Amino acid sequence: MHILFLTDNFPPEVNAPASRTFEHAREWVKAGAKVTVITCAPNFPKGKVFDGYRNRLRSTEELDGITVIRVWTYITANEGFYKRTLDYVSFMVSAFLASFSVRNIDVIVGTSPQFFTAMGAFLVSLLRRRPWVFELRDIWPASIKAVGAISDGPVLSVLERIEMFLYRRASHIVTVTHAFRAELAERGIDASRMSVVTNGADLSRFRPAGGSPALAASLGLEGCFVAGYVGTHGLAHGLETLLDAAALLQEQTATRHVRIVLLGDGARKAHLRQRADELGLNNIVFLDSVPKDAVPSYWGLLDVSIIHLKRDPLFTTVIPSKLFECMAMGVPVLHGVEGESADIVRREKVGETFEPENAGELAQRLTRLVAEPETLASYREAGLAAAARYDRANLAADMLGILRETAGPSRHAGSGAGPISEE
CATH class of the missing domain: 3.40.50.2000 (Glycogen Phosphorylase B;)
Known part of the structure; x- marks a missing residue:
């Protein structure tokens, strides 16, 4: 055929x-x-x-x-x-x-x-x-x-x-x-x-891999708890919410070692950089897109992945593909998308959901996960077990x-x- x-x-x-x-x-x-x-x-x-x-x-x-x-x-x-x-x-x-x-x-x-x-x-x-x-x-x-x-x-x-x-x-x-x-x-x-x-997810390419110490050092992430967003920085993604959460985390002593990595490009990236400067954020790391084969190495740096879309009824019908890549790599998820994809996160027990565009709730969940490594470990194991189904x-x-x-x-x-x- x-x-x-x-x-x-x-x-x-x-x-x-x-x-x-x-x-x-x-x-x-x-x-x-x-x-x-x-x-x-x-x-x-x-x-x-x-x-x-x-x-x-x-x-x-x-x-x-x-x-x-x-x-x-x-x-x-x-x-x-x-x-x-x-x-x-x-x-x-x-x-x-x-x-x-x-x-x-x-x-x-x-x-x-x-x-x-x-x-x-x-x-x-x-x-x-x-x-x-x-x-x-x-x-x-x-x-x-x-x-x-x-x-x-x-x-x-x-x-x-x-x-x-x-x-x-x-x-x-x-x-x-x-x-x-x-x-x-x-x-x-x-x-x-x-x-x-x-x-x-392509399980031949996305699989568990420890973060590269050299890569972490080159990005200033040594000794940090790393949360990351990987993907397009567009109008639909509402990534301003991540910046607002970073501002809240920066004010707390217990989370000053947290870094939020934003990897990718898109129509809103320049605006996001400007807003981060205006907020005086030193816990945000902006990275440009990398070749396809290099993406898993950057996933490997993350303690938790943040997936987010703007709060709109239409987006309750969407399932971001990066959710499955996170499962395959054993990266726990903080999921700011309502609807069918949130149901998958809860059903497979691969992470936690938060209300889209709610920076306070995102910051709270990150703060708790920083203090509960055993919870993160359970999400990693559940993700790896679920990946075969996708x-x-x-x-x-x-x-x-x-x-x-x-x-x-x-x-x-x-x-x-x-x-x-x-x-």
Whole structure:
């Protein structure tokens, strides 16, 4: 079976969509499928093309058996609704055009968060008369409304109509949470056309590892209790709450050795740095994004991981993928996200929850965990035990089964795409 996958995030980018797509595609190749990914030059989240890449009309490479076609897009930083939309639309058009040269496709997948990539998959399915799957990672445009990037009006109304059109026209929808599936069912989408494949962790890469003393020393973390946030610093993440908690911890003698590490980049990072300076915080460590292979080393420095999103009803339907990576590495979690993901934290006993945007409660929980190493140890053990239930390899196999069923009897069994050269 030949799977054509459209995504505007892919390694060497290290965000959740890039990791999920790559890790799934790698497993599908191992299972005997041919996978072609159409993506763009890596640039997320700064809007700057990574070293070693160019924003060319088209180029190709092979990564772990996956054929990767990179196309030209309008590149901008992860900020500003209209510029980002132009970025998304340019990828939709470029990906659609690039699909003309990919032969013998059996099924097409288009992934969110934004739905213009899914629109590209729909257009390819019309051209090739093959089924397409909408992988729903986020309820968009509701999520951008939730963070204030767009308000009620004609633009939002048009986007919502496009959203419902795509849900109805998809051959199948794969959601990453049960809450997403339930919401779509409430909006009239046939539940039999939807499946859930949650996020997970690559257990071959994320596994327990002691923190590197040399790395800790280089970051000024020797002898410190380290709490950390690893990921995008965006509007949805409300990381100001972590700064406010740091200010409270800095005032307490018992927690002056606590450091909060913020690793990653995003639209709010400059603002967060400025706010930390204004608050006079000396217990915050800002780190830029690191290569994918280096991320586990930084997880290994943490005594506890902080996961946080703004307080909004929409985010109760979200399960941050970093939750599963924490489990795999045995890193206890302080979880500031309500809903389905908080239920997982409590059910698996891998950490504690706190109210989103409640800096006081976050500071209180950190203070208690500093004083209770035995509690942290129990969360570590529970996380390692739970991780096997969220093994990315098993989840990829589940999704491959869905894709095979959606594709139906393969017309091209054993065949592959034709030669594609760099232009």
